[in-house]
Amino acid sequence: MTDTVAETRSVVVEREFPHPPEKIWSALTQPHLIEEWLMKTDLNPVAGERFNFRADFLPNGALDCEVLAVEPNRKLSYTWDSTSDNPAFNLTSVVTWTLTPTGNGTHLRMEQSGFRPDQVQAYQGAKLGWPTFVAKLEQVLGRTEF
Amino acid sequence: MQTSADVVFKSLADPTRRAIFERLCREGEQTVWELTEDAGVSQPAVSKHLGQLKSAGLVRDRRQGRETHYSAEPKALRPLVDWFGFYASFWREKFDALEDLLKRIDQ
Numbered sequence: 001m002t003d004t005v006a007e008t009r010s011v012v013v014e015r016e017f018p019h020p021p022e023k024i025w026s027a028l029t030q031p032h033l034i035e036e037w038l039m040k041t042d043l044n045p046v047a048g049e050r051f052n053f054r055a056d057f058l059p060n061g062a063l064d065c066e067v068l069a070v071e072p073n074r075k076l077s078y079t080w081d082s083t084s085d086n087p088a089f090n091l092t093s094v095v096t097w098t099l100t101p102t103g104n105g106t107h108l109r110m111e112q113s114g115f116r117p118d119q120v121q122a123y124q125g126a127k128l129g130w131p132t133f134v135a136k137l138e139q140v141l142g143r144t145e146f
Numbered sequence: 147m148q149t150s151a152d153v154v155f156k157s158l159a160d161p162t163r164r165a166i167f168e169r170l171c172r173e174g175e176q177t178v179w180e181l182t183e184d185a186g187v188s189q190p191a192v193s194k195h196l197g198q199l200k201s202a203g204l205v206r207d208r209r210q211g212r213e214t215h216y217s218a219e220p221k222a223l224r225p226l227v228d229w230f231g232f233y234a235s236f237w238r239e240k241f242d243a244l245e246d247l248l249k250r251i252d253q
Contacts, residue, residue, distance in 0.1 A: 015241050015245070027248060037246070091229050
């Protein structure tokens, strides 16, 4: 771990699925399946390959990505960068998927790292629930000097 | 040049306006009179705040007979939300969608 880790935050979501790692790996790596639950993409799961995720809510309609690591049925990571007309709103991050077999299924962990803590960012089109919005509003208003 | 985030920030910096906006978000559509009852300020002052919130894109109005009904536009807060908060919700939703897909593949 390096110093830069302390300066950024990660979003981590973990869940156990009653399915074998091979099946989850397919859903994470095959574009026609990825489209069903995440976004349109031309991902080719080979390290060094560049690809995009596409969705209307994204700045410029797409994410610029590059495959960083591929260990079939175990680990997949790629860059997840979005750029907009205003450079202050750019996001540079890395998404890492880790699959661990359990007794009757698979533990799936997603970590998206690289969020700078002082970043106030714009995004378009996404819907947040009311409680999240209130919490965020208070947080934003509380830390901003007018 | 002011960005939309600046306009929204300034609008919500006023505690009375923030209270009006939060009430509209919480309770849905209201008339000026309903809002004045609890605002602790006069009706013309509430109207002025509503006008300001409207120009910031935070509320919209709808005329019905003699009454104007105001409702919140939380979408206007988008520029204030950070990517971190956005993706925290995003991935939770996507995990649900993945779970559904995995179930469907079984059948």
